[in-house]
Amino acid sequence: MIRVGINGYGTIGRRVAHAVSLQKDMEISGVVKTKPDYVAKLASLNFKVFVPDKSYIEKFEENGMSVAGTLDDLISGSDVIVDSGPEGMGEKHSEIYRRSGVKAILEGGEKSTAAEASFNAYSNYSQSIGKKITRVVSCNTTALARTAFPVMESFGIKRIRATLVRRATDPNDSKKGPINAIEPSLKIPSHHAEDLKTVLGDVDVDTVAIKVPTTLMHVHSVTIETKKPVNRDALIDVWSSRRRIMLISGNDGRKSTAQVMDMARELGRDRSDLYEIAVWMESINAHGNEISYMQAVHQESDVVPENVDAIRALMGFMDSEESISRTDQSLGIKGRVI
Amino acid sequence: MIRVGINGYGTIGRRVAHAVSLQKDMEISGVVKTKPDYVAKLASLNFKVFVPDKSYIEKFEENGMSVAGTLDDLISGSDVIVDSGPEGMGEKHSEIYRRSGVKAILEGGEKSTAAEASFNAYSNYSQSIGKKITRVVSCNTTALARTAFPVMESFGIKRIRATLVRRATDPNDSKKGPINAIEPSLKIPSHHAEDLKTVLGDVDVDTVAIKVPTTLMHVHSVTIETKKPVNRDALIDVWSSRRRIMLISGNDGRKSTAQVMDMARELGRDRSDLYEIAVWMESINAHGNEISYMQAVHQESDVVPENVDAIRALMGFMDSEESISRTDQSLGIKGRVI
Numbered sequence: 301m302i303r304v305g306i307n308g309y310g311t312i313g314r315r316v317a318h319a320v321s322l323q324k325d326m327e328i329s330g331v332v333k334t335k336p337d338y339v340a341k342l343a344s345l346n347f348k349v350f351v352p353d354k355s356y357i358e359k360f361e362e363n364g365m366s367v368a369g370t371l372d373d374l375i376s377g378s379d380v381i382v383d384s385g386p387e388g389m390g391e392k393h394s395e396i397y398r399r400s401g402v403k404a405i406l407e408g409g410e411k412s413t414a415a416e417a418s419f420n421a422y423s424n425y426s427q428s429i430g431k432k433i434t435r436v437v438s439c440n441t442t443a444l445a446r447t448a449f450p451v452m453e454s455f456g457i458k459r460i461r462a463t464l465v466r467r468a469t470d471p472n473d474s475k476k477g478p479i480n481a482i483e484p485s486l487k488i489p490s491h492h493a494e495d496l497k498t499v500l501g502d503v504d505v506d507t508v509a510i511k512v513p514t515t516l517m518h519v520h521s522v523t524i525e526t527k528k529p530v531n532r533d534a535l536i537d538v539w540s541s542r543r544r545i546m547l548i549s550g551n552d553g554r555k556s557t558a559q560v561m562d563m564a565r566e567l568g569r570d571r572s573d574l575y576e577i578a579v580w581m582e583s584i585n586a587h588g589n590e591i592s593y594m595q596a597v598h599q600e601s602d603v604v605p606e607n608v609d610a611i612r613a614l615m616g617f618m619d620s621e622e623s624i625s626r627t628d629q630s631l632g633i634k635g636r637v638i
Numbered sequence: 639m640i641r642v643g644i645n646g647y648g649t650i651g652r653r654v655a656h657a658v659s660l661q662k663d664m665e666i667s668g669v670v671k672t673k674p675d676y677v678a679k680l681a682s683l684n685f686k687v688f689v690p691d692k693s694y695i696e697k698f699e700e701n702g703m704s705v706a707g708t709l710d711d712l713i714s715g716s717d718v719i720v721d722s723g724p725e726g727m728g729e730k731h732s733e734i735y736r737r738s739g740v741k742a743i744l745e746g747g748e749k750s751t752a753a754e755a756s757f758n759a760y761s762n763y764s765q766s767i768g769k770k771i772t773r774v775v776s777c778n779t780t781a782l783a784r785t786a787f788p789v790m791e792s793f794g795i796k797r798i799r800a801t802l803v804r805r806a807t808d809p810n811d812s813k814k815g816p817i818n819a820i821e822p823s824l825k826i827p828s829h830h831a832e833d834l835k836t837v838l839g840d841v842d843v844d845t846v847a848i849k850v851p852t853t854l855m856h857v858h859s860v861t862i863e864t865k866k867p868v869n870r871d872a873l874i875d876v877w878s879s880r881r882r883i884m885l886i887s888g889n890d891g892r893k894s895t896a897q898v899m900d901m902a903r904e905l906g907r908d909r910s911d912l913y914e915i916a917v918w919m920e921s922i923n924a925h926g927n928e929i930s931y932m933q934a935v936h937q938e939s940d941v942v943p944e945n946v947d948a949i950r951a952l953m954g955f956m957d958s959e960e961s962i963s964r965t966d967q968s969l970g971i972k973g974r975v976i
Contacts, residue, residue: 314904337891342904363890471854472900474893480818516809552701553675555812562810565910566652566680571903572910 302615305350305378305402306331307371307393308385309343311470311600312407316382316607317347318570322630323608329378332371332385336363350374375402380611383407390414394433403431403614405607408438408495418498420445421609421627422542425620428613436606440464440518441495443577443597444507446545448500448524450538451591456527458589459504463521464492470600471515478513485509517557517574518597525589532586539579543628543635544605546576554578560596567632573601575633605631640953643688643716643740644669645709645731646723647681649808649938650745654720654945655685656908660968661946667716670709670723674701688712713740718949721745728752732771741769741952743945746776746833756836758783759947759965760880763958766951774944778802778856779833781915781935782845785883786862787838788876789929794865796927797842801859802830808938809853816851823847855895855912856935863927870924877917881966881973882943884914892916898934905970911939913971943969 304320306313309331320326330348333340336359343349348368351357360367368374375381375396380403383390387409394414397404406415415435417428423445428434437445448460468477490509497505539545548554554563564574575598583594605627612623628634642658644651647669658664668686671678674697681687686706689695698705706712713719713734718741721728725747732752735742744753753773755766761783766772775783786798806815828847835843877883886892892901902912913936921932943965950961966972 335891338886338897338901339891339904341890342901472896472903474896548676552679553673553677558810558812559676563676563680565810566677568908570906 302326302611303329303377303379304611305329305374305381306347307374307381307383308389309333309339310384310386311472312603312607313382313384314339314343315571315573315601315604316384317343319604319608319627319631320611321346323626325626326608326611330368330374332374336360336365340365371396372400375400378402380405380614382607382611397433404433405610405614406433406435408436408441408603410435412495412498418495419606419610419613420449420499421606421620421624422446422544423449423499424501425609425613425623428610429618430616431614434610434614436603436610437495437499438492439597439599439602440466440492440520441499442603442606443518443520443595444492444496444522445499446542446577447522447539447579447593447595448496450542450545451524451526451535452500452503454534454538455530457500457503458525458527460496460506461523462492462505462507464490464507464509465519465521466509466511467514467516467518467599468511469515473515478515479511480513482513483511485511514557516561518599519557520595520597522593522595524591526591527589529589530586530591532584535584535586535591540636543624543633544576545635546578547581547636548578549581551582557596561598564598569632571601573604574598575601575605575631576635577602605633640664640949641667641715641717642949643667643712643719644685645712645719645721646727647671647677648722648724649810650941650945651720651722652677652681653909653911653939653942654722655681657942657946657965657969658949659684661964663964664946664949668706668712670712674698674703678703709734710738713738716740718743718952720945720949728773735771742771743948743952744771744773746774746779746941748773750833750836756833757944757948757951758787758837759944759958759962760784760882761787761837762839763947763951763961766948767956768954769952772948772952774941774948775833775837776830777935777937777940778804778830778858779837780941780944781856781858781933782830782834782860783837784880784915784940785860785877785917785931785933786834788880788883789862789864789868789873790838790841792872792876793868795838795841796863796865798834798844799861800830800843800845802828802845802847803857803859804847804849805852805854805856805937806849807853811853816853817849818851821849823849852895854899856937857895858933858935860931860933862929864929865927867927868924868929870922873922873924873929878974881962881971882914883973884916885919885974886916887919889920895934899936902936907970909939911942912936913939913943913969914973915940943971
């Protein structure tokens with residue numbers, strides 16, 4: 301059994317904790333919380349709760365919560381730490397992980413240089429096998445890699461151009477938004493372009509990002525110039541063979557992210573999440589050497605299966621297809637629904 | 639086994655279908671859909687799908703969906719029909735139900751005169767026992783009745799004044815909102831005041847409603863003048879004894895409807911729903927003969943347990959406490975969480 305500790309039980313951490321607890325070859329050794337809030341209380345129903353260091357214990361005990369130990373204790377009882385705290389903490393913590401010898405996964409908010417490799421299950425699983433620290437790329441980069449890598453494998457890629465229309469904040473946040481505005485990111489290209497290269501390799505990528513007033517999902521508008529000629533049916537075949545891509549149709553009512561997330565609730569997933577990247581069939585165009593499509597990305601959960609696979613890669617599990625299959629089966633990921 | 643048909647598989651219908659399927663004394667005989675959309679396709683994984691009449695069959699079959707029969711067929715195979723279609727359809731259908739002799743539940747969008755009784759489990763379960771048609775009052779009225787009835791029982795009520803701050807539309811709707819405005823309902827009092835009387839009896843009630851740009855929940859600000867003097871501890875005791883009221887605190891992070899619904903996702907409920915009415919502890923004031931409080935209402939699901947109890951009442955099940963207990967246990971409703 302691989303013992304997995306979760307350092308940072310926020311949007312990603314809690315979801316990875318749940319997904320790990322479904323794996324036959326893994327168990328959760330504990331989760332680190334910094335505040336004794338409702339999320340900590342609910343976490344304690346399923347997992348041992350640790351704190352960063354001894355100075356936090358009093359605050360938890362004052363709020364009627366018992367603490368299983370500190371981050372150091374969790375590290376000594378774990379084979380892998382998933383570091384899913386606020387941006388920048390992963391890099392800070394990676395020193396501790398290196399010193400203690402525990403393996404670690406950082407999330408996409410961290411710089412790529414903070415880890416030995418970056419990770420996307422389809423694109424470059426093998427680069428993280430046996431490594432000490434890897435980094436699962438962000439939700440947006442994961443989504444781009446999911447749909448672009450199969451294209452690269454089958455048709456080759458000359459260049460990728462993508463416009464990322466981003467949700468303003470997550471649903472459980474009442475501080476930041478939704479904003480009442482459309483806000484282009486004026487740092488061009490957006491950081492996703494560089495990030496995508498960490499998993500796809502050296503390919504010509506350009507991305508821009510625009511924030512809009514919603515919390516549910518991101519939507520990407522993607523154009524890819526391929527090396528070989530491509531047609532729509534061949535492209536759909538390629539994507540259909542990947543379970544983490546879900547081909548959906550607006551014809552039967554899935555016209556916006558509102559209905560895509562409604563579908564996720566109907567599927568009965570944990571926290572009503574959607575792990576798959578949903579590509580609208582109507583948006584798929586392919587002729588000559590050009591592909592274009594639009595995809596919806598559930599920012600809270602699409603990286604969850606990647607984290608599970610990254611744990612196996614770090615632990616030296618060689619067979620990426622087998623890892624992906626195990627993860628997908630445990631999470632109910634079946635590709636195109638019906 | 640009580641055979642329950644669902645006529646209208648929308649926001650409420652699909653949730654009631656799921657809740658009914660969890661009851662040991664009930665089963666779903668089928669659900670009626672008018673469109674072969676993604677919701678219909680997902681429904682067909684769990685339930686037999688019927689259509690209003692034969693003219694709909696072709697459209698379903700064209701979309702690769704097989705149809706189990708028409709509404710008439712569903713009625714003959716059911717003991718109770720839950721009519722959860724668009725507003726106004728319940729009243730129209732009630733003629734059909736009366737003619738065929740099947741019992742029926744209408745939802746809160748229908749006029750109270752369309753049914754023999756109105757229903758709230760705490761307030762007036764007994765008035766629907768053995769009736770042919772009853773009506774579960776709306777999400778807002780259900781919420782007001784949930785918290786006001788225990789007050790009425792213990793302290794008596796002279797008058798209720800409530801301001802209902804309403805979500806603009808449901809999360810799966812991308813047509814209507816959220817609006818970018820605050821829109822007071824200029825029909826004063828709002829219809830909720832009259833509706834509340836149908837379950838609480840003749841009490842002095844005044845309500846106003848204000849629409850705001852959000853989809854998650856409603857929030858009510860309520861003031862009640864009691865007949866007997868009341869203090870905060872006594873009030874909290876009274877509410878704590880009712881599982882469908884959840885007393886929550888902003889102190890541990892549940893500061894807005896964003897975190898209340900986030901908590902619901904953590905609880906692992908079906909569709910990440912919250913059946914309970916969440917009352918903020920910090921908002922509870924009680925001294926002399928006056929109570930005031932604020933409560934959050936999950937408009938998509940708070941009436942779901944009431945529908946299940948209403949089915950038992952119609953079928954002549956006498957013991958309201960026992961029905962409420964069975965329903966609550968099946969849905970994981972435990973009152974105050976932790």
